[in-house]
Amino acid sequence: MLVYAVDVGTTNIKVVLYDDRLQRLAGASREAVYERTENRVEFDPGQLFDLILDLINECAHQVVGTAQQDAVIALTGQAESLVLNDSSGQPVRAAMSWLDDRATDEVDELNERFDSADAFAITGEPFPSSTWPAAKLRWLRTHEPRTLSATRQVLMVKDDLIRRFTGVPLGELTTRGFTYFWNVPKGEYWDDMVDFTGVSDDSLPDVVSAGADLGPVRQTVLDRLPPARGYRVNSGALDHFCAMVGTDSYNYGLVSESAGTVLSLSMLRKDWAFDALTKVSFHPAFEAGDTLLFNGADSGGVALDWYRREALRELTYEELEESLTTRAPRGLLPNAPVFLPYLTGVNPPDYLPLAKGAFLGLELGHDRIDMAYAVEEGVAHLLKRNIDYLGGTVREIVSSGGGTTSRFWNQLKADVCDVDVLVPEEREATCRGAAILALVASGELSSRDEAAALNKPAVNRYRPSGSGDHESRYRLFDHYLRSLYAHTPEMEN
Template sequence: MTARTVLAIDLGTTAVKCALYDTTGHQVADAAREYQLGTPGPDRVELDVETYWAAIRNCLADVWRRAGARRGEVRALALSAQGETLVPVDRTATALRPAIVWLDNRATDESAHLAQRFSSKDLYETTGQPQMLAAWPAAKILWLTRHEPRTAERTHRYLLIEDYVLARLTGEYVTEGSLATSTCYWNFRTKKWWPEMLEAIGISQSQLPDIVEPGAPVGRVLPQIADELGLDRSTLVCAGALDQACGAIGGGNTAPGEFSENTGAAVAICSTLDAPRLDPQAAVPVHYHGIPDTYMFHTFSGGGIVLKWFRDAFCEPQSQLAARAGRAAYDVLGDLAATVPAGADGLLVLPHLQGAMAPENNEDARGALVGLTLQHTRAHVVRAIMESIAFVVRRNIDVFTSAGVAIREIRALGGGSRSGIWKQIEADVTGRPVVTTAEPNAAALGAAILAGVGAGEWATIDQGVDATVRVATTYEPQAAAAAVYEERYAQYVAAYDALAPYFAHASRA
């Protein structure tokens, strides 16, 4: 066994990231290439697939330059990918139109039509999704059938963005369950396409890729593609997983009782399940995991975007101070938050600047400062924002535990994991240890682990995790702060409940 590195390609919303790892989880080299999404009309978000492909090619070129001699050791690769981004292709696997990105909401009429045809109960029990949304590929395909019939007529396969890149790499049409779950035309219990939904959106099973397990070998990279991307022609291409599933794997969240939060612009939450267990309140989506025959509660809400908004709108002096000192502005904000006691001297923030996801699932919800007085300063608001995101995490933990899921600890991922004060607040609010890991890009590491399993480097995903995932810091709950937060959390929930009627009224004004 001579090849000793594995490659991850992370297909993000606004950037491609590529990272090369050795089999101890050490990152040999990485690179990123950003791109600008197209918005050709209201509620429309698209991107030419050649933009994705060029970003992959250029990103890999950067990785090879940085990897030096280790470039030739790549044994296998796998992808971490955004969900719901749809690419219709013809018989030559050529995209028939720009990809319809997951952020696209043009299919509102189609999602309403499908919601009338399929009850939310049937949808949840079959697909794990509590409600039909315009973002789901089922609604997008129905929109194409209605509004771009020529495209629909010519479509040989409807692919998600990971499927498209796998097809271009290998010539094979495959997908896997973690990505297929939110199509709303895949039965996550039987692991087969849902015939009734296919009929409703007007497509056949033959127009969809074959289902494989995450980490399954798909094929060797095509010779001409290997030459174009600088890969060896023997490189094995393996199925990857949804970015958040990859992040859970790369953060060590692989067994029931494990829970991870990834705080970037949003806070994405995953809790591993050993079966397709549903939330009794039908509020939280259930996804297939990036681990065969494993599932996860998965949702997200506003996260770092709230702190970014406050930084940009109200913290220019702190940003300038950080720049002069060669520090990140968020580090300076963290220093501010640390000067304020737990509970922010009575100030509460509702962080729902763009609506609330699970468990509230209220698109009308908005942000609020509650309890503001002359005593409060910029530092109080920063701390209250950090506390509010921890309350969002706690609220989802409460839903998960009510569904019978015992959560022992929290694995903290993403940019927010670098803030010690924020992670200590989270430990105190949730009453659970918060663990950060050494690798900052957990999604890329998770994809690399899947590639290693597919290539036989490790027999199981757990073996890959044991070999590569290392704990950096553990934040234990502090009794005094935890007692304060029990009361503050109850007040946070009560504040949302009290303002919910106002949000509903304001949305109709």
């Protein structure tokens, strides 16, 4: 059996082809295409589907013998991007990316209409956001009422891809909590919020579990796929949660860190209890009784990208790595400035709406490498802050994403968090996780545990140094943050 794992990312669309022993056979990717106008970010869902079919064909052409095997198409990637179709499945307007930020006034409406604590307990999201489909639908109700009148299918991007492959629109469970109209504890749509958005219940898709077999690909699509004995479709899961499966971090006591442009953390908890004061996003897990906690900080790798672009223009990442290693061979610059990585303002766990990025403790003797160290350390401090906030016992951090190419940064995170950081040599962890779910659902593998041992990527382990200097640097970071924002409600709480 073959698995085409499709990752619908925000920046890139990827397809990776695996065999039934999880050996990677081929891969292909293209940049995602958007139409951007000020705060509006839209895309063509039909064009996206065509691109995915092209990538599947590109992978098949790299491998001999695909026509003699059964194949599964497993879907993962982003959640919130909104697709609206008419009764025949044709889009009634361009799809709205989760990046689209037009619905800011509607967020205020959501706050006014629904008690934030009650909404948090229902949706699993601490705050409403223009990211969520609920806010975008409310915007459409006000600004494009004819669009909603013509809409018969309210879908997120993966729901629409399932529809295009199988003919049936279906939602996958681990993505529902990113709508802001799904009742996570009850496992059903939140009727009051659905009514407020202006759409009807029957326009929303039925919901299936993560990693579910959804049946065969419909005939009209088969004609556009490379030859195979047959094709089926698997629902996969949210990209962050698939990455946990792909890196074998879907286990208790582990934190899965995505070290990309955004710093995101996922953690599996058993018998977790909701606490309105702990502002952590929570989502249904793969098994009953488990909960997946999720936090995402926009000021992740983007902070280093910004600093390198603006202050280190001629210095490559490789040269920066060498400079940092030379300057701080033991991974510590105790007299470096402190950086608050709040370039995007609000970041968990403090959610400070007035926060800004800042270098503190600067002296004439500091240079651009000292400041680069401060930026990397500041993101590591933000990581520690979020891990401490998630609660529970954390034995290891399993890290993936572009930031893990820096050995210096990996070690710095281990030192700051005082926890082992594991970096699997797997560049497509999300696709590997989707493939694992598909192979388990098909019966090719008995469990995710069995899959973890197959063609397992090597893992680099970074152990904390145990230096108390890193703890004192974190206390200084916390002191500066509290001093600057001591009188905000978030800090007072």
